[in-house]
Amino acid sequence: MRRAGTVPHSRGMIEVRELTKRYGGTLAVDGLSFRVEPGLVTGFLGPNGAGKSTTMRVILGLDAPTSGEALVGGRRYATLSRPMTKVGALLDANAVHGGRSAYDHLLCLARTNDIGPMRVAEVLELAGLAGVARKEVGGFSLGMKQRLGIAAALLGDPGVLMFDEPVNGLDPDGVRWIRGLMRSLAAEGRTVLLSSHLMSEMQLTADRIVIVGRGRLVADTTVAELTGRYPSLEDAYLALTAGSVEFGAGG
Amino acid sequence: MRGVLSSEWLKLRSVRSTTYTLSAAALTVVLAGVYVYYAGTVWDGRDPAGRAAFRATAPEVGFLPLLQVSLAVLGVLAITPEYATGMIRTSLAAVPRRGVLLLAKAGVVAGVTLTAALAILFATYAVGRLVAGDRAMDFNTGSLGGDLPLLLGSAVSVTVLALIGLGVGTVTRSTVGGVVAVAAVLFVLPIMVTFVPAPWSTRAASLLPADLVRQIAGQELSMRLGEGMLSPVGALAVLVGYGAVAVAAGAAALHRRDA
The missing domain is CATH 1.10.238 (Recoverin; domain 1)
Known part of the structure; x- marks a missing residue:
């Protein structure tokens, strides 16, 4: 039951197309498009409230998009049979x-x-x-x-994995374990989307970076490109998201 | 669907609240023994005329609300902790077909509550008659065959209330919401209908779960309200219909809203 317009080679790829999600009067995601490729760890960055978790929820079919779509391997998540064998996700560790x-x-x-x-x-x-x-x-x-x-x-x-802030609360041993796990999952050809606020950790783990701010795409590039242009990934992130921080400290 | 059913069965089995609600329901059997023992001591103290006029309510009738409330809470708790913890998102990611998830929950809740209600009701029935012995206390003068429709109808009412708890719990996403709804159906509505002018009070009461059970057994609603307006089969259909409507409402809410 393939959808029309499916790219044949999109197996295992996450595609977010013109995704908009509105909750009442709040625009959480605003025309967001990006792709997450197999074989790489893609870091998903953005300030609090930028729409990262919302985007992940839409990818998993938990929230319905206001417009646009999110596809996994060319299909909507909700149409997958035995979805856990295709997509694995950690959204909230406390949700047990x-x-x-x-x-x-x-x-x-x-x-x-x-x-x-x-x-x-x-x-x-x-x-x-x-x-x-x-x-x-x-x-x-x-x-x-x-x-x-x-x-x-x-x-x-699964061939596709998504992790929302998996490093929070882990001890140094655990942080290193996650880093190795993410790298090895990608090395096995899996698609890995990883959100985190720990820039130094992300610099060590990710190959590509997608940055969102206020629900819009701010950057979609490689870690190497960002660390080439800026002293570090953290500097790159802070410079790129300076205009889209919603909950910053005053002064 | 089989996998989802066995998952929901394990979910229910692997939390303590299930043991607690089942234990509370099973308390009915103990209370029945104590109550009939006490009624027996009163009966023993009466003269033959007093004994002939002695009327004790059957324990499986008197304690039915305890059974209904306990197992309705089990129904509520089959879904609301998933909302309280956020587990519902994990569950829906594992089973994106939301109707299937809720139907599996409903199936497991129905199976467990019906089995438990039947076991507890028959045990209560037996204990009541055993403790009463050869004293004729009114409730123990009928035959099991004659009492069967009331017992089976009571068991169905327990399951229906559990499904109402599950359905309302899904709609409100709240344990309190589900429990309040069940308590309202069981305890508040019956009081409210008594304020309705006749003959509407009888018509309204005919549709309440407790009175549906009486109509299934072919009994009158009460001395004051008289005969209900439904046949035994009609009453059973309305009762089962409540459970179906509640689950359908839950499914619609689950389907429509973001998780």
Whole structure:
């Protein structure tokens, strides 16, 4: 059931086309277009309220676009069968029932996509949570919840991965783990979209950078190009988003 | 759909609130024993004329609201914590067909509450009769065959209230919203209809869950309200219809809104 106008080679690619999302009177995303290519880690940057999370929610079919569209592998997410085997996402590490064990949480998700319990054990091991698999998630630190969210994203061994602020709350060991994981996922040919506010970390992890501000595209380029023009990715980011910071400190 | 059903079954099984609501519902059996034991001591103290006039309400009727409320809360809690935590987004990313997700929840809630309600109602029925022994306390003078429609109708009403809880919980995205809706249907509406002038009070009462159960059993609504306007089959259809409408409303809200 391919949609008309699908690019044959767009398998695994995320395409955001002229996406606009309005919540009541608030314009969260405003005519945003960009592509996320396979085999690379694409950093998704922007000030608070720039529309990053909204864009990710629209890609996952959770929020309906006001206009425009977001496609994964040329299709709308909602039309995918067993979507976890195509797209894995971590949007909010705290979005878990605190009374459920890590294992049960993952098994609940796995069953919906016909993924077996062996794979649940595998991703728990991979995320370093095998020792606390039977513990209730409510007792987890933010860093452990991030690991659980990443484990959930990896459950279906998908070709496309999206992570919204996965590094928050992780210890240095965990930060390094995420960096290596993102690099290796991209090296395996997967599409990786990663949002973060930690510029130094992003400079080490990402190949390409998409910067949004006030819901619009500010930059879509390579890390190398930005660090060539500016002293660091942080300097590049601050210079490029200077006009679109919505919640800045006064003075 | 099978995968989603087994996922929802595990979701329900893997949280403590399910144990709590089922335990609260099962308390009915214990309360029935205590209540009938107490009624029996009163009966024992009466002279033969007093015993002949003795009328005790059947425990499975008197404690039905406890069963209904407990398992309706189970229905509410099948969805609202997902909104409270944000888990609903993870669930909908895993199952983008929203109607399928809610239908699976409804199926699991219906299966669990109907099974639990039947088990608890029959246990309550049996305990009540056992504790009563050979005392004729009115409620224990009928046959199981005669009492069966009331028992089955009561079980269906429990499941319907759980589905109303699930549906309203989905629409309001709030545990409080779902519980208040169920409490309103069970406890507030029956009081309100008594203020409606006759014959509209009887007509309105005929449509309330508790009175639908009485009509399923072929009983009158109450001394004051008299006979209901529905046949047993009609009453059952209206009762089941409430559950279907509530789930459909939840599905429509889930479908229309951003998660």
